[in-house]
Amino acid sequence: MSFPEADSPSASTPGLAHGWTHGPSSLDASILEKTSVRSGHRSGYHVHVLVVGDNSRQLAGPLTRDLTQSFPNLCFDRIESAKDLALFFEGLDEEDHVLLGVATSEVKDVDALIDAARASSLMASTQWMLVTDQELHTDLAACTESGHLAAVVRFPWTVPLLSGQAYSTMRRYLEECGYCTYEILDLIQEPPSFAVQGPILEGLDLNEDQVVHELLEGVERVLGPRPRIRLPRGTHLLTQGHRVEAVHLVLEGTVSLHRDSRHGEVLAHLATSGPLIGLISLARGENAFFTALTTSEATVVRLTTEQLQIALTEDPSISTVLTALAIRSLTRRLMRAEDLHVENAMLAEDLERQKEELAATLEDLRATRAELVERARFAMLGELSAGIAHELNNPVTALLRAAGHLREDAEAVMASRAPEACRSALDCAMDSPPLSTARERELQKELLPILHDRSVIRQLIRAGLTDTAHARALANDPAQLEAFQAGARLGGSLRSVLASGERIISLTQSLKGYARPDADDLKEVDVRRGIDDVLRLTSHRVHGIEVVCEYEDVPPILAHPAKLQQVWTNLIVNAAEAIEDEEADLKAQGQESAASEKMLPARGHAEARITITVANSGDGVEVCVCDNGPGISPQVLERIMEPHFTTKAGRVRFGLGMGMSIVHSIIADLGGQLTIDSHPGSTIMRILLPLHHVHEEES
Structure with a gap:
């Protein structure tokens, strides 16, 4: 928006003094001093600059005078301290604008002043300048952090610097509010001719191609036309650690900057390398900090140290363009470095978060694996159950069969008239080592002519009878033979019971050891x-x-x-x-094959x-x-x-x-x-x- 033009100058607020004074003023005389030169603005629409200071150190008065003379179309208001802000705001309308606040070091607490002024909607976004004769300030932290402190000017000031700083501050404020150039000129007019304005260095406001063109034109004015060098992709312009003999001005193409590290070569810059390669190392007389490599076909101009020195000596204006180009390149690289630093910090945070997630996942995997191990163990136990049942069936059957004969065998032994023969047969049946099948057949052949009954012979052999003389003695005494048979049957039954019990115990112990969950301790x-x-x-x-x-x-x-x-x-x-x-x-392949030869497994026969x-x-x-x-x-x-x-x-x-x-x-x-x-x-x-x-x- 813009302010309407005034038909005629208007008077200042009734009851307030006009003009400015050099010394402190009282409330009755001139607590609020105004210089109301408002030509060019419609009545009721005023653009204000507020100066705060009691002039006790001869700062506020001269300051107001110099600014009023520099900007005669603005309304300058001066108050002594923050306590007078209420009176100042009473004299303003909602349509009035305060473009700039100027505080002097005569104010005890600048932060408190600016904070109090911002409480009003009329100065909520106003930028402030501080004019000071002090070497140190401790009352600027809040306004510095909030961004409302635009500049600090040291006493004694120069009018061009003071006016230029005030104009730049007001212009930036209006630009941020959305005013266009002609609206800004309508409000605050052109800056004073003597005010210091413009960029620090010429060329920073131009695009990079224009700066490169100006630099090349300046060099060629002194040195004459410079040959263009066309380089293929992958050409080294600089090598890290090697001496820099010349700078290269890149007219076309792209160049990447790499740096070796202990983890290998690292790409530092690609799009941020800039068109000036090697200037800093050349100027400092140092070896190359980067390796510069063309990443596409490139057109460059090579300038040696001697050529640059001649050009800068003959035409000092080239140094301004060269400096602007160097600042552009370094700024771009610095911003890239800052971006990389931020990216590294974010990556570190992501890695830490992923590390925590992986730790939790690993813990879950360990728990899952432990559960799988338990399930697999019991699954194998279930798979073995059929075989265990079969293994248990044999000793249990033998146990029951032997138990069924124990009573009968015991009664026969107790009724025997030859207890010694019974005891001898029982001991032999329980303790005699097992014989091979061949030995059993051999003994059967030897005893058959003596005892004539194969079943009796087998029974006596299992009871440990291997002596033919003993066999003849038993054959000649039926009572002894009967007693020996009874003892052998009882011993065999007891031996079967013990063997079956031991087999069952060994199987159950093995099964218990397999199925028992392990304790935490090894x-x-x-x-x-x-x-x-x-x-x-x-x-x-x-x-x-x-x-x-x-x-x-x-x-x-x-x-x-x-x-x-x-x-x-x-x-x-x-x-x-x-x-x-x-x-x-x-077997399946043999049934399907028509070949007559027998197929052998991998082990052969x-x-x-x-x-x-x-x-x-x-x-x-x-x-x-x-x-x-x-x-x-x-x-x-x-x-x-x-x-x-x-x-x-x-x-x-x-x-x-x-x-x-x-x-x-x-x-x-x-x-x-x-x-x-x-x-x-x-x-x-x-x-x-x-x-x-x-x-x-x-x-």
């Missing part, structure tokens, strides 16, 4: 005993496969027993299934075998589970440790693909290593479990 574990427990539980899974165990005397390791049993169970069952699956595949070795290995225990199955293909071997990767899809045994992943994680948690060496006919799972956990615990 325990000393005998690897060999754990493997034996697993072999008892998985005996039905390795049926028809020879299992060979080769154990050395090894120290215990510190681990979770149940988790280690998961490792041995997965490895042994996987080995058995690989052999069984190969045989099933060969050798029997199916799983070999488990436990040995010392320096500072650890090495366990190897080896099978002579078909081996693992390289494609599968690369992914065998991945979660949910399985090669059992499509079979009756469908795997979830977590077995080897869990094996790997359990071994890794113990600080161990798992390596796999596989080819047709041999797959070796080698596990190295360290002992340092035990040593640390003992220390």
Whole structure:
């Protein structure tokens, strides 16, 4: 908006004195002094400048006089202090504008003055100048922070500087309010001819191409036409750490600035490099700070140190353009550096947040993995349940069968007339070592001519009868024979009961050790005993496969027993299934093939075998589970440790693909290593479990 032009000058507010004085004034005389020269403005629309100071140090009076003479079309008002602001605002209308506030160091607290003035809507956005004769101010923090302090002028001032600063401040205020140039000129008129105005350096208000053109024109006025150099992409203009012999003025194309660091080469500037390359290093006599590289075909002008010195000496005006161009380039690079600093700070915050998120995710993954390990253990336990039931069925059946005969055998023994023969037969039946089938057939042939009854002979052999003389004595004495038979039957029943009970106890103990959740604390574990427990539980899974165990005397390791049993169970069952699956595949292929020759497995004619070795290995225990199955293909071997990767899809045994992943994680948690060496006919799972956990615990 603009202010309407005045028809005629108007009088100042009634009751207020006109003009200005050099000394302090009283409230009755002239608390509020006005210089109301308002020609050019319509009555009721006034543009004001407020000066605050009591002139006690001869600042406010001369200041008001100099500004009034510099801007005769403005209305200057002077008050002594902030307490007179209310009287000043009473003399204004809503249409009046206060473009500038000028405070002197005669005011005790400038911050308080400006804050009080801003409380009125008429001066809420007014900019302030401070004219001071003090070397230090401590009352400018608030106005500096709020942006309402436009300038500080030191006494004694010069009128051109004072007027120029006042004009620039008022003009910026009006521009920020949205006034255009002709509206501003209508309000405050042209600046005084003697006022200091304009930019600090010529050329900063021009675009970069114009500055480059002016610089080149100035240089060529002195040196004559400069050859243009056309450079392909990838040409080095500067090399970091090397001497700078000349500057390059880039007329066309782009140049990037790189700097080597301990992490490699870093791009510092591309679009922010500017058209002047090498000036700062050349002027300071230093080696190049950057490596300058053309990133496109470029046209440049090369200027050596001597050529620049000649041009600047012959035509000093070139230095202004050169300075403006250097300031532009450095400002651009500085802004780029600040942007990078802000980006780095933001990236650091993002990385810290991502670090916290990753830590939480890792904790969730650990909890999930622990849950998967537990589920896998109980899933394997469920899978083994059928075999465990079968294994328990045999000793339970034998136990019941023996128990059914115990009463009958006991009554026969008690009714016998030869208790010594009964006791001897009972002891022999319980303690005699088992005989091979060949030895039993040999003894049957020797005793058959003496006792004539094969069933009696088998019974007596199992009771430990191997002497033909003893057999003849029993054959000649029916009472002794009957007593011996009764004792043998009783001893055999008791032996069967004890053996069945021990088998049941061993199976239940192994099952309990497998299913029991581990405590948080690690325990000393005998690897060999754990493997034996697993072999008892998985005996039905390795049926028809020879299992060979080769154990050395090894120290215990510190681990979770149940988790280690998961490792041995997965490895042994996987080995058995690989052999069984190969045989099933060969059988299916043999049925479909028309060839007459018999197809052989990868092991050839050798029997199916799983070999488990436990040995010392320096500072650890090495366990190897080896099978002579078909081996693992390289494609599968690369992914065998991945979660949910399985090669059992499509079979009756469908795997979830977590077995080897869990094996790997359990071994890794113990600080161990798992390596796999596989080819047709041999797959070796080698596990190295360290002992340092035990040593640390003992220390």
